[in-house]
């Protein structure tokens with residue numbers, strides 16, 4: 103399945119069991135009372151829970167240790183040590199957990215609120231009370247706690263793009279992605295800066311809904327025949343809800359460029375031609391004449407809806423996002439905006 107992979111290796115450690123106590127109760131006039139050392143507490147477990155509100159694994163730091171609490175030692179008077187607290191880690195639905203050594207799949211989260219106990223805490227040790235018997239009235243030993251599970255895993259999440267940004271090299275696709283999401287793609291004033299797709303997440307209306315945006319490499323005429331960077335990366339946008347065709351307003355040849363882009367897309371997979379799209383003209387900041395936008399709109403209105411932005415100067419970006427909501431996500435946003 104075409105996807106972007108969000109992946110992070112982490113170390114998981116369940117709590118160590120607390121040691122059992124060696125203790126004898128004290129009574130007046132009796133040098134040694136009977137044994138009364140309590141058991142140690144169990145170590146905490148590490149538990150993974152899927153939560154649909156979480157979209158990425160970016161909360162996890164690579165190679166960090168995530169550990170549950172150790173059990174506390176037992177004590178006199180047969181007091182049981184406190185159990186170590188469990189560590190609960192939230193992951194997005196769709197997360198797969200792989201053993202970092204064998205790369206075997208340990209678990210696959212498919213539903214919200216699904217729970218997987220990934221690491222079990224060590225059992226607490228028995229206190230010396232436990233070892234008292236008719237032949238052994240005063241055991242002076244107890245058990246240590248057991249080790250908790252401790253190993254490394256890889257959390258991996260496949261993200262599908264909801265929106266694709268398509269355009270010629272240098273149109274400002276990566277700049278746009280960097281302004282509407284937290285992604286940091288490479289941006290530069292030459293062609294083919296982006297060599298493989300970048301993905302970012304747009305958070306809308308107080309985070310009530312989110313979608314992913316893919317910035318893909320520039321496309322030139324003949325890309326479907328392997329010119330430039332080719333078009334194999336289009337697999338990443340085969341399933342999008344909509345396409346933003348982005349153009350460089352400083353060097354605009356709208357009709358020919360749109361036709362060329364759509365030809366290349368259609369050659370790869372005709373389904374891409376059926377996707378809703380918006381025509382977005384970037385770099386409007388370099389125009390002196392404010393009437394220019396109206397002129398373009400009038401002239402090219404048959405091509406589709408045309409928007410004007412400056413990604414770099416952040417002009418009209420909120421308007422662009424509103425149009426994306428309405429045009430590409432009419433169902434989701436109806437609920438949010440019309441209630």
Ligand SMILES: Nc1nc2c(ncn2[C@@H]2O[C@H](COP(=O)(O)OP(=O)(O)OP(=O)(O)O)[C@@H](O)[C@H]2O)c(=O)[nH]1
Nearest residue numbers: 272273274275276277290291294295296320413414
């Ligand atoms: N004046 C102006 N320049 C912009 C704007 N947006 C992007 N640029 C510049 O255009 C150049 C190309 O930007 P990128 O975002 O790397 O373009 P791209 O479409 O991702 O290019 P490729 O990855 O090569 O296909 C950079 O020098 C940007 O700073 C804008 O709104 N106004």
Ligand SMILES: [Mg+2]
Nearest residue numbers: 275276295296
């Ligand atoms: Mg780029």
